[in-house]
Amino acid sequence: MLKHLDKIVDKGMLEEFKTFPNQGILWGIIEQQKTGKIFELPSNAILVMENCPDPFVFIAGDLTDEDVTEVVSLVGGLEFPMLYCQAKYHPLFLNHGWNFHLRSSLTLQKPIQIISPNPKLEIKPIKSIELFKQCTWYKERSELYGSDENFLRYGIGYALCKGSSVVSEAYASSGGGYAEIGVITSPDHRNKGYAALIVSHLINECEKSQIIPEWSCNVDNRASLSTGLKMGFEIDSYYTLLVPDCGNVVCKNLVNWLKNNDYPM
Template sequence: MKPPLTDATLSRIRDGWADELEVPSHAFEQPGAHVFVHDDSRSLVMIELGDSQVIVGPSNAVDRIEGLTPDRRHDLAAVVHRLEGMDPDPIGVASLAYVDRVITPKGVQVAVGPVQNIDLLRDRCTPEEWEESGLIHMPARIAARRPDGKVAAVAGYERWGRHLAQLGVLTDPELRGQGYAASAAARAAQVAQNENLIPQWRCRVGNVASLEVADRLGFHEVGRQLIVLLPDPAQS
């Protein structure tokens, strides 16, 4: 059974997102919706952590979705409908999961260690998979290798502010489901924890394979992120 997240970890997660959104540190402390107007922002962002939702964006956008019920605020179609006429570019909805103690995968014998060049693995995946992995922004990468030494999966992380380490993982399409992604991601998460960071698993809602890996490693889903890009009025 996965150990629950500690109150201290949950507090640091809230602080981390408050830093990322440039909102007050107490923004996530109370339940309900909390709106912060950033009129210079070119995106509408909704972060849900537990029973608290923080909405950040220009006033003409946040005003339109503030009246939605909490469950509809992370319904991308409902949000885009409310932004009709503003030419919104929906990026998507992501699951946000975290872990206190990483569960090391068992029954998988792989070699795990640092790697720099991952071009061959990148070329074997789709551009969408590469972009979603986020590895381009993660210089410290760790590979899980096949018995013949070839790279099967790569994981890494990007430091977000004081508290969070955004993880990314990419696996050879022909070797998925064999434990390579979990092994690489577990090591990357442990390295992040050694730097006193909280590993964050962020993936598209509906990405069942990714969520299953996160669950196997002990991650708890505690929130959602919705992002919609908005056009720059100066360029319209």
């Protein structure tokens, strides 16, 4: 059975979490628990998970097959859970039909400041319910924080407005001195440099607060990668998540290779 925790007291687990990707997202949950929950698994491993249909899921500690069964049950009804744990436990998830999901991690090297030449564009902090409800990611962010009120109180977001319309928006999931940046531009206003403009502003706000901006994306998300590189981020690593994906040939081949080479399953 999973046990809900109010906080993590095991210092070893906390140190292990510091080695994980997506530090802003992870520590935002650990420190505030406004955007996710913390659970203890049967073996005393710790699971941290976002409040959304496609959550990041982080697990620290030693895992057993019983733990994995509990995790699979926990995320079974979700749209696209993406799980990070020590690589030696990947075979336990592969045996449950899960597969690999690759992402790029980028570090900010030299921020690029972008100033809009268009006086009709205005950047506003998302701190009113009226502005929040105009945003493309209104539903997603409200669900992530548990309510509109929680987002307006604890969330970090900025909207790029053209007149009364929101054309692009950027958010930061912040914790542990890091901020994972996400950006979305209205489909009717893409390829106009709006994403770079709003991200540049958010990076500047992070630096004012001495928070380190982070950027990550799926390896095939060329639009996100291009925006990150344009803003002064550089790829520093790639990392593997696990996702529920039955029937994948690569996954089956890897499971067979692990078995045939006496890898612990």
